[in-house]
Amino acid sequence: MAKSPILEIKDLHAKAGDKEILRGINLTIYPGEVHAIMGPNGSGKSTLSQVIAGRDLYEATKGEIIYEGEDLLELDPEERAQKGIFLAFQYPVEIPGVSNLYFLKAALNAIRKQKGEPEVDAMEFFNLVRQKMSIMEMDESLLNRAVNTGFSGGEKKRNEIFQMAVLEPRLALLDETDSGLDIDALKVVSSGVNALRSPDRAILVITHYQRLLNHIVPDFVHVLAEGRIVKSGGKELALALEESGYAGLEEFAEIAR
Amino acid sequence: MIMETVSGLSELRKRAAEQFESQGYPTTRNEEWRFTNIAPIVKAQFPVAAPVVAGPSLKDALEADPELIEAHLGRYASTADNPFVALNTAQFEDGAFVQVPANTVLPEPIDIEFKALQGRTTHPRTLIVVGPNSQVQIIERYSGAGKYFTNAVTEIVVGENSIVEHIKLNEESREAFHVATIQARLGRNANFKQHNVTLGGALVRNDINAVLSTGSEGTVNGFYFANGKQHIDNHTAIDHAEAYAASHELYKGILDGHSTAVFNGKIYVRKDAQKTDAKQTNKNLVLSENASINTKPELQILADDVRCTHGATVGQLDQEALFYLQARGINKDEARNLLIYAFARDVIERMGVERIRQYLEKALFEVLTHKSFAESA
Ligand SMILES: Nc1ncnc2c1ncn2[C@@H]1O[C@H](COP(=O)(O)OP(=O)(O)OP(=O)(O)O)[C@@H](O)[C@H]1O
Ligand SMILES: [Mg+2]
Numbered sequence: 001m002a003k004s005p006i007l008e009i010k011d012l013h014a015k016a017g018d019k020e021i022l023r024g025i026n027l028t029i030y031p032g033e034v035h036a037i038m039g040p041n042g043s044g045k046s047t048l049s050q051v052i053a054g055r056d057l058y059e060a061t062k063g064e065i066i067y068e069g070e071d072l073l074e075l076d077p078e079e080r081a082q083k084g085i086f087l088a089f090q091y092p093v094e095i096p097g098v099s100n101l102y103f104l105k106a107a108l109n110a111i112r113k114q115k116g117e118p119e120v121d122a123m124e125f126f127n128l129v130r131q132k133m134s135i136m137e138m139d140e141s142l143l144n145r146a147v148n149t150g151f152s153g154g155e156k157k158r159n160e161i162f163q164m165a166v167l168e169p170r171l172a173l174l175d176e177t178d179s180g181l182d183i184d185a186l187k188v189v190s191s192g193v194n195a196l197r198s199p200d201r202a203i204l205v206i207t208h209y210q211r212l213l214n215h216i217v218p219d220f221v222h223v224l225a226e227g228r229i230v231k232s233g234g235k236e237l238a239l240a241l242e243e244s245g246y247a248g249l250e251e252f253a254e255i256a257r
Numbered sequence: 258m259i260m261e262t263v264s265g266l267s268e269l270r271k272r273a274a275e276q277f278e279s280q281g282y283p284t285t286r287n288e289e290w291r292f293t294n295i296a297p298i299v300k301a302q303f304p305v306a307a308p309v310v311a312g313p314s315l316k317d318a319l320e321a322d323p324e325l326i327e328a329h330l331g332r333y334a335s336t337a338d339n340p341f342v343a344l345n346t347a348q349f350e351d352g353a354f355v356q357v358p359a360n361t362v363l364p365e366p367i368d369i370e371f372k373a374l375q376g377r378t379t380h381p382r383t384l385i386v387v388g389p390n391s392q393v394q395i396i397e398r399y400s401g402a403g404k405y406f407t408n409a410v411t412e413i414v415v416g417e418n419s420i421v422e423h424i425k426l427n428e429e430s431r432e433a434f435h436v437a438t439i440q441a442r443l444g445r446n447a448n449f450k451q452h453n454v455t456l457g458g459a460l461v462r463n464d465i466n467a468v469l470s471t472g473s474e475g476t477v478n479g480f481y482f483a484n485g486k487q488h489i490d491n492h493t494a495i496d497h498a499e500a501y502a503a504s505h506e507l508y509k510g511i512l513d514g515h516s517t518a519v520f521n522g523k524i525y526v527r528k529d530a531q532k533t534d535a536k537q538t539n540k541n542l543v544l545s546e547n548a549s550i551n552t553k554p555e556l557q558i559l560a561d562d563v564r565c566t567h568g569a570t571v572g573q574l575d576q577e578a579l580f581y582l583q584a585r586g587i588n589k590d591e592a593r594n595l596l597i598y599a600f601a602r603d604v605i606e607r608m609g610v611e612r613i614r615q616y617l618e619k620a621l622f623e624v625l626t627h628k629s630f631a632e633s634a
Binding site for chain 2: 001053054055056057077078080081082086087089090093094095096097098103106110111114147169192214250
């Protein structure tokens with residue numbers, strides 16, 4: 001039996017207010033694959049990830065997103081998450097007054113509920129969290145602090161991947177998870193991501209840097225510019241970009257014209 | 258009526274009655290009442306009745322030891338400045354009395370509960386006198402059903418070097434009128450904490466006043482949660498009468514439906530009150546576009562070597578935070594409640610009585626989950 005895609009984006013257009021940001025995105029991702037999206041600042045990478053996650057700030061004006069055969073644009077953000085989509089935010093949000101632990105448990109239970117599973121029991125949750133924290137080399141004291149509140153940039157990014165490790169999504173979207181990480185943290189975060197790689201999951205990483213892709217080796221690399229994917233290729237494309245920059249791309253020159 | 262046998266007290270009451278006569282009910286032309294129109298209270302004219310109090314009764318104490326009461330009652334809350342205090346002083350029939358002798362630590366909080374009578378006006382009067390080097394926690398709670406008017410006055414004397422925590426819970430009915438003054442006098446090096454929680458009442462006005470002596474520390478915190486057509490007005494006045502005193506104030510409010518709220522925070526620093534350290538914060542979370550808050554600090558600083566800070570915020574639910582929670586699978590309603598709850602939490606957590614904290618967390622949770630928001634939206 002041929003595999004069917006986990007995510008299919010067809011001619012997606014999206015805007016925020018009057019501003020058109022995505023102008024015809026086409027992207028198909030199969031289970032087991034890792035895709036990387038690169039592209040200059042402001043090209044629409046975060047917007048794409050937020051539209052997939054369901055942020056209502058953005059309106060999809062044309063095209064469609066099919067997730068595991070289902071029309072994703074019809075679903076609320078929480079339904080998308082419950083069905084296995086996870087977005088690691090470029091800028092994780094601080095939520096004073098809500099403890100990280102409480103938050104994570106609520107998230108895990110929401111997903112379990114959707115699957116028809118009972119709420120996680122206290123001991124099981126504790127063990128799960130302990131295990132994932134040690135993989136992420138995170139200080140346990142972060143658990144009792146308010147979500148991302150007062151976390152350093154690196155701690156916030158680790159916390160995103162830690163959440164992902166606990167929630168075990170089917171489709172993970174990582175928006176510049178590598179930005180602001182020192183080399184040791186980058187290794188830890190990358191191994192957290194790689195641990196999730198499996199034949200029935202897919203990962204989409206957004207990054208500016210080849211160094212992340214040394215650790216999380218992609219199957220495909222796409223270049224986004226002005227709301228469109230202007231070039232796709234294998235992992236060697238990222239290396240070429242590192243050499244010559246976006247301006248060196250023929251497709252770029254075309255847009256600039 | 259009672260206490261006519263106590264000559265000093267009857268004198269005080271007579272004078273209060275005269276003061277009320279000459280002042281009359283306040284109108285919105287009075288700066289202090291500018292945003293709170295009490296006309297519905299005047300119009301209702303509920304007949305006066307004796308309050309129903311569970312706890313140590315003031316009336317009993319008056320009968321047992323009139324001189325003791327007379328030495329304090331009416332000596333702190335001014336009948337000249339606030340007509341409702343004058344009215345209470347002139348007409349009260351009962352209330353509560355707590356006395357803590359010197360060098361005494363009470364292990365358990367004292368509960369005082371006023372249950373209002375439908376269709377009646379009551380003037381609960383409470384006197385709390387704590388001697389030097391003592392420690393006590395007191396919970397004053399107001400509740401009732403239907404329409405009525407509660408006009409309460411509480412006077413608190415905190416002896417030198419004593420620690421007093423006072424919690425007031427307003428859980429009046431949604432149709433009730435509630436006007437109350439809490440007047441505290443802090444002795445040297447005393448530590449006084451007041452938590453003023455308003456959940457109920459159609460029309461509510463609180464005046465929380467504290468006068469600080471040398472080296473004392475006063476904390477006045479408040480939480481209000483207004484919905485429907487509720488109007489909640491909190492006026493606080495911290496009087497740094499002497500040097501080296503510190504005051505901390507945090508008032509937080511949640512406003513939904515068509516509710517309105519007022520926060521007015523006065524800080525007086527007298528001429529000799531050098532090294533005063535005063536901090537005031539008012540934060541509001543406005544959930545509905547039909548709800549509004551009027552917030553105003555009023556600082557009057559006559560000393561020069563002081564530190565005074567104040568700040569007020571009025572904001573909506575953080576949409577970024579809401580999306581972040583939803584993006585982790587948490588339903589929008591639940592996410593919303595979580596954020597509202599998180600906003601309120603730090604004022605509740607500052608209360609030193611665990612059962613009250615738990616009670617309020619539960620009460621808040623119930624208000625949030627019983628869809629009163631959806632109804633009012
Ligand atoms: N809510 C919004 N309202 C208006 N404009 C927006 C909004 N969100 C994004 N934009 C604009 O859309 C464009 C794409 O933004 P986006 O954040 O998707 O870029 P990006 O590729 O992720 O950039 P970076 O590499 O800097 O993270 C930018 O010009 C940005 O200013
Ligand atoms: Mg971005």
